[in-house]
Amino acid sequence: MKKYFVPILMLASLASSAQTKSPVKVSGTAGITYEGYGLTRRPSGWTGYGPRRPWNQVRFNFAPTFQFGKNFTLPVNFNFAAFPTNFAGPYSGLGASGKQSFKQFITNPMNNFSLNPKYKWAEVQLGTQYLKYSDLSTGDVGIFGAGFSLSPKSIRIKFFTGVSQQGINYAAGPPVINGAYKRNHWMFQLGTEKEGQYLFAFNIAKGKDKISSATPAISVRPQEGLTMSFVANVFAEKGWYVKMEGAQSVFTKDQASSTSSATKSLKPFITGRLSTITDYAGQLAVGKKSTNFDIGASVKYIGAGFQTTGYPYLQPDRLDYTLDTRFNAWKSKEGNFKMNVIASVGQRVNNLSGTAARAKQFLGSLNWFTQFNDHWSLNVNYNNFGFNAPPSAGNPFGIKNVSNDFGVNPVYTWSNTKMSHMLGMSYNYSKYDERNGSTGVITTNNTHTALFTYVPVYFTKDISPDFSAMYFYNDVPLAKLSLLTICAGLSKPVAKNKIKLRGQLQYTLGKLNSFTPNNNLIASCSIDWMLTKKLSWNTYLTTNYFKYGNEIIPNGANYLESTCRTGLQLKF
Amino acid sequence: MKKIIISISTILCVTVCFAQLNVTLSVNPRPSAALSDWSFRKDVLTIIVTNQSPVGTPISAKLKTEIRTTDGTVVATTDIGKVAVSVFSNGSTTVLSAAEVVNLSTLIFKGSYQPKLNRTGKLPAGNYLLVVRYYLPDGIQPLSEERRQPFFLATQQLPVLILPAENAKLNADIAQTAITFRWTALNPAPQTPARYRIQVFEILQNQQAVQALRSNQPLLDKEVVGTTQFVWRPQLDLKTDSLRKFIWSIQCFDDKGEPVASDNGEARSESKTFMIIDKPAADRPGKLINYGL
Numbered sequence: 001m002k003k004y005f006v007p008i009l010m011l012a013s014l015a016s017s018a019q020t021k022s023p024v025k026v027s028g029t030a031g032i033t034y035e036g037y038g039l040t041r042r043p044s045g046w047t048g049y050g051p052r053r054p055w056n057q058v059r060f061n062f063a064p065t066f067q068f069g070k071n072f073t074l075p076v077n078f079n080f081a082a083f084p085t086n087f088a089g090p091y092s093g094l095g096a097s098g099k100q101s102f103k104q105f106i107t108n109p110m111n112n113f114s115l116n117p118k119y120k121w122a123e124v125q126l127g128t129q130y131l132k133y134s135d136l137s138t139g140d141v142g143i144f145g146a147g148f149s150l151s152p153k154s155i156r157i158k159f160f161t162g163v164s165q166q167g168i169n170y171a172a173g174p175p176v177i178n179g180a181y182k183r184n185h186w187m188f189q190l191g192t193e194k195e196g197q198y199l200f201a202f203n204i205a206k207g208k209d210k211i212s213s214a215t216p217a218i219s220v221r222p223q224e225g226l227t228m229s230f231v232a233n234v235f236a237e238k239g240w241y242v243k244m245e246g247a248q249s250v251f252t253k254d255q256a257s258s259t260s261s262a263t264k265s266l267k268p269f270i271t272g273r274l275s276t277i278t279d280y281a282g283q284l285a286v287g288k289k290s291t292n293f294d295i296g297a298s299v300k301y302i303g304a305g306f307q308t309t310g311y312p313y314l315q316p317d318r319l320d321y322t323l324d325t326r327f328n329a330w331k332s333k334e335g336n337f338k339m340n341v342i343a344s345v346g347q348r349v350n351n352l353s354g355t356a357a358r359a360k361q362f363l364g365s366l367n368w369f370t371q372f373n374d375h376w377s378l379n380v381n382y383n384n385f386g387f388n389a390p391p392s393a394g395n396p397f398g399i400k401n402v403s404n405d406f407g408v409n410p411v412y413t414w415s416n417t418k419m420s421h422m423l424g425m426s427y428n429y430s431k432y433d434e435r436n437g438s439t440g441v442i443t444t445n446n447t448h449t450a451l452f453t454y455v456p457v458y459f460t461k462d463i464s465p466d467f468s469a470m471y472f473y474n475d476v477p478l479a480k481l482s483l484l485t486i487c488a489g490l491s492k493p494v495a496k497n498k499i500k501l502r503g504q505l506q507y508t509l510g511k512l513n514s515f516t517p518n519n520n521l522i523a524s525c526s527i528d529w530m531l532t533k534k535l536s537w538n539t540y541l542t543t544n545y546f547k548y549g550n551e552i553i554p555n556g557a558n559y560l561e562s563t564c565r566t567g568l569q570l571k572f
Numbered sequence: 573m574k575k576i577i578i579s580i581s582t583i584l585c586v587t588v589c590f591a592q593l594n595v596t597l598s599v600n601p602r603p604s605a606a607l608s609d610w611s612f613r614k615d616v617l618t619i620i621v622t623n624q625s626p627v628g629t630p631i632s633a634k635l636k637t638e639i640r641t642t643d644g645t646v647v648a649t650t651d652i653g654k655v656a657v658s659v660f661s662n663g664s665t666t667v668l669s670a671a672e673v674v675n676l677s678t679l680i681f682k683g684s685y686q687p688k689l690n691r692t693g694k695l696p697a698g699n700y701l702l703v704v705r706y707y708l709p710d711g712i713q714p715l716s717e718e719r720r721q722p723f724f725l726a727t728q729q730l731p732v733l734i735l736p737a738e739n740a741k742l743n744a745d746i747a748q749t750a751i752t753f754r755w756t757a758l759n760p761a762p763q764t765p766a767r768y769r770i771q772v773f774e775i776l777q778n779q780q781a782v783q784a785l786r787s788n789q790p791l792l793d794k795e796v797v798g799t800t801q802f803v804w805r806p807q808l809d810l811k812t813d814s815l816r817k818f819i820w821s822i823q824c825f826d827d828k829g830e831p832v833a834s835d836n837g838e839a840r841s842e843s844k845t846f847m848i849i850d851k852p853a854a855d856r857p858g859k860l861i862n863y864g865l
Contacts, residue, residue: 052791061778079778087793088771088821088840089786110787112778130780140782218612219830220837253608253693258677263690274676275608277693304692304727307835313782313821315730315842316835317692348732355605355694356727357760365737385734387756392697392726399757401800403734426743432754434800437761445801447752451745466811468745474752474803481803485749489811504809508749522748524809544807561807 026572028064028076033567035059040560048552049559058082064572072119077128080111090165093177104166107144123149131160133189136247136281137229138205138310143185151193156201158189164207164309167214179216181209181223185309191231199233206269207309211255222255226270227308239289246282251307253277279305279316292328292337297321304353317353322346322363330370342367359389359399379409395437405430418460424453448473464491484509500528516549539566592625593633593660599702599721602763603670604833605694605728610670613833617721619668619704623660630661633715637673638703639695642722647685647695652711654678673704697726728832730839731755731768731800731822736846744850748810753802755822755841764827765798772804775817781845785819795825816848 037053059081066074084094084105091108094100100108107128114127125131125147132139145162164183171177184207191201209222229247236242250264253275263272270276280303287296304317324344328337348361365383372378382405389399407428414421432445453468465488472483491502508520524542531537540563547558596619603616610616623631634655639647655678660666681689688696700723706716734754736742742751758766772792775784796802810816821843824832831839 050793052789052793054789059776063778077778084787085789086787087790088773088823088838091786092838108787109783130783140780142780142783221612253606254611257608257611260677262686275693277691279691304694312836313840313842315732317727350729351697351727353688353692353694354696355688355692355725356697356729359729359756359759361732361756383737385754387732387734389757389759392760395759395761399759399761401734401754401756403754405735426746430752432801434757436798437757437759443799447803449746449750451743453745470746470749472746472750476801483749483805487745487748487811502813504811506748506809508805510805520805520807522807522809526812540812542809546807 023069025067026064027067028062029569029571030062030064031060031567031569033059033565035563035565037564038560038562042558043554046554046557048557049546052561053563054083054085056083057085059567072117074115074117077112077114077116080105080113084108085110090180090183091168093171093173093175094168101166104168107163107166109142112142113144121151121153123151125149125160129160129162131158131187133158133187133203133205133310134201134229134231134245134247135283136245136311137203137227137308138185138187140311140313141185141309145185147187154192154194156189156191156193156199159187161186167210168216169214170217170220178220179214180220181211181216182213183207183209183309187310197235199231201231203227203229203231204269205308205310209255221253221275223251223253223309224255224270225249225251225307225309226266227310241285241287241289243285244283246280247306247308248278248280249306249308250276250278251305253307277305277307279303279307281306287324294324294326296324298324301352304355317351317356319349319352320346338371340369357389357392357395359387361388362386375412375414377411379407379411381405381407381409389437391437397435397437397440399437400433400435400442402433403430404432418458420457420459422453422455422457424451424455426451426453443477445474445476447475462493465489478513480513482511495529498530500526502526502528511549512551515551518547518549518551520544520546534571536569536571537566538569540564592623593631593706593716594622594624595704595706595716595719596620596622597702597704597719597721599723601722602724602726605697605725606833606835607674607676607689607695608693609833610674611676612671614669616670617673617702619673619719621658621660621666621668621706621716623662623664625662627662630659631715632657632659632709633706634658634709634711635668635673636705636707636711637675637679638701639674639679640701640703642699642701646682647700648679648681650675650678651680652707655711657709674702694727695725699724726760728824728834728839729759730824730832730834730841731758733820733822733841733844736820736844738844738846740846741849742846744810744816744848747848748806748808751804751806753804753820755800757800758824758832762826762832767825767827767829768796768800769823769825770794770796770802770804770820771823772818772820775819775845777814781817781819782843785821785843791818792820810848811850813850817845818847819843819845 035057037055039051062078064076084100086092086094112128114129117124128142128144130142141164143162143164147160150157162185164185165180167182168179170179187205189201189203193199206226208224211222227247227249229245231245233243250266250270252273257274260272260274263276264278265272281301283300285298300320302316302318306316326342328340330339332338343366345364350356350359363385367381369379385403387401391398409426411424428449430447434443449472451470455466468487470485474481485508487506489504493500503525506522510518522544527539529537542563544561599617600615604613634652634657636650636652638649701720703720705714705718707714735752753770771790773784773788773790775781792804822841824839826832
């Protein structure tokens with residue numbers, strides 16, 4: 001721990017001194033935070049509730065920006081944690097095993113180490129970078145490496161190469177670690193841009209697993225993908241815009257498969273193999289944006305074989321189209337609009353290729369806010385979502401899910417010379433019908449939620465309380481769940497406003513069917529102390545006690561969960 | 573006379589071999605739709621070949637595989653000239669998996685199937701027959717009975733997350749008691765009730781959404797069987813000053829606890845983010861609902 005903390009404090013100290021003694025300007029933040037977690041379960045040996053945070057964690061951040069003269073800046077971002085906690089993705093399992101090599105630490109998605117020196121229009125990108133070149137080429141994955149971004153006048157040239165994950169061997173566990181191959185990335189963009197007017201850019205992005213880097217589980221295959229895309233965005237007068245992108249991917253699902261002349265090769269970038277697939281994707285959005293009126297239509301197509309290492313969770317084989325609008329209406333005497341409406345309608349069609357099970361989804365949503373006068377406002381929302389898959393093998397009755405949500409939310413405020421009051425009410429009704437494709441049985445799921453909030457604001461005192469009461473009722477066949485929550489919070493500055501205290505108590509009475517009720521009490525407090533103008537000490541403590549009724553065995557099982565987070569933050 | 577004797581001898585020899593190579597074929601009725609996955613998946617098919625002859629010379633043979641539609645149309649057939657010769661010693665039993673039986677480097681796909689395979693790596697969704705038979709190395713004389721097994725191919729459509737919608741802003745007063753999650757069902761439905769693993773991760777300060785998913789410990793990690801809704805009681809104080817952001821996703825498992833076949837390997841849906849706002853409703857200019865298609 002010490003090895004991480006000492007250099008950061010030294011750098012922060014240097015940064016502070018640089019600001020006062022030299023023409024170099026430094027601004028940014030640095031800090032260290034400790035989080036401790038505790039869980040006590042009773043009766044002893046009962047494991048029905050698992051820990052959901054690491055027992056101990058220390059996080060560091062050091063993010064100064066050095067400004068040398070007018071044209072040169074050096075932003076630094078070191079943001080990392082002492083213990084791995086990966087539960088999804090290529091590093092999955094490392095969190096529970098608690099072991100990682102130095103290379104894995106450097107490239108672990110939980111850590112960032114980046115330097116981005118920039119001189120006028122030339123930027124060098126070093127370390128961990130989350131670079132989004134476009135919606136269809138690359139953008140979701142953090143890569144540790146090196147590259148540059150050049151933007152002389154309207155020219156855009158970008159290049160970056162690095163590693164998004166290190167090789168990780170399979171481990172039978174526990175915990176089971178499926179492992180991963182080391183994945184290298186290369187990306188390049190050439191384009192022209194004038195901010196607010198146009199962007200035309202060609203992107204090429206490649207990711208390739210290194211087969212010799214590890215021995216992961218047999219189901220983890222060494223992959224290789226190349227994606228090329230062309231982006232064209234045009235912004236016209238009066239808020240009109242057109243955005244489009246077309247892309248092609250060549251993706252090898254298994255580099256261990258033999259080379260093949262029957263599949264597509266793009267040498268020297270990628271060689272076709274038996275597991276190589278090639279497909280297209282595209283998107284188009286047209287619309288108009290203004291202060292009081294927006295309208296837009298968009299279409300997105302992702303081919304069944306379109307796959308890119310830059311967006312590993314992209315769902316293929318679909319066509320989406322949506323129409324959105326937003327507008328303000330009903331002008332007051334003061335010239336402000338009293339009404340705001342947001343609406344959206346769209347559909348998704350799956351299985352354009354014929355290789356997947358057919359399904360369609362429909363959605364529609366409406367949000368309507370009105371400020372009637374100084375006292376009353378009303379928000380109404382309605383959302384509908386439908387999913388429909390016709391009968392097929394395995395689904396003799398077809399799958400159908402329909403979700404309808406309606407909410408109404410009036411708010412009344414009033415005040416006198418000493419204080420103001422805000423009384424909020426909210427009711428939401430949700431109906432969800434789910435048809436089982438195998439049995440044809442339709443399950444209707446009804447949920448009612450009612451909420452009352454009261455927030456008094458004192459003009460002459462510095463305490464800020466708030467109160468709320470909520471009732472939640474969910475009714476499905478064989479399960480009726482009701483929750484009643486009351487909550488009170490209070491915040492108050494002390495020590496001449498140097499310390500801000502806040503506390504909250506929340507009690508929930510839950511009941512499932514005819515079982516005896518369960519009880520939940522959560523108490524939390526935060527202490528934010530400005531030690532100096534630049535240095536703050538923030539502490540947060542919370543404890544959560546939950547006691548089951550007789551809905552589970554052993555009856556009366558309970559747990560106490562506590563979190564303590566405390567940290568120093570320096571702004572300079 | 574000599575020709576007749578040779579012919580009779582050949583027929584006798586083939587008949588003897590025919591009887592000696594016994595083939596048993598078993599096929600997963602719903603294997604992975606991506607044919608390239610078959611090379612490493614052990615759950616796709618198994619062939620057991622037994623040379624029943626206790627004595628004599630080992631039998632050399634080539635395996636011919638065909639994929640047919642249920643109406644008999646040939647989708648793919650083995651180029652027998654490219655198949656390596658297998659030798660079965662007397663009394664031996666050999667077990668083969670999909671890697672040896674459905675070898676994409678020796679299969680010739682007919683008509684429009686090859687372009688579709690090149691584009692998607694899959695065949696059109698539907699019912700198929702897998703047909704196998706051993707031949708003498710000349711590829712003409714059969715050495716075993718023809719075995720056929722039906723199977724159904726369709727890409728598993730992973731769930732699409734419905735609620736909370738992409739970038740939904742949830743009221744902290746409600747969210748700290750209950751958050752309702754909904755998603756679409758795995759399609760086509762598996763033969764046993766689908767097992768969904770719902771995970772919710774907090775996006776910490778200075779983190780990107782997918783970065784949080786790939787690095788943080790989930791606050792919720794729950795398996796839900798056969799239904800597409802879950803009411804989460806977060807048991808968290810969400811009325812804090814800073815904006816709290818979360819990312820959630822659904823992972824799908826089969827009845828053996830293995831992720832179902834999917835393009836991303838994890839059987840993980842596209843994720844969605846939502847945030848918690850601790851502001852009285854009157855301060856909000858209107859809750860933006862965006863299903864994030």
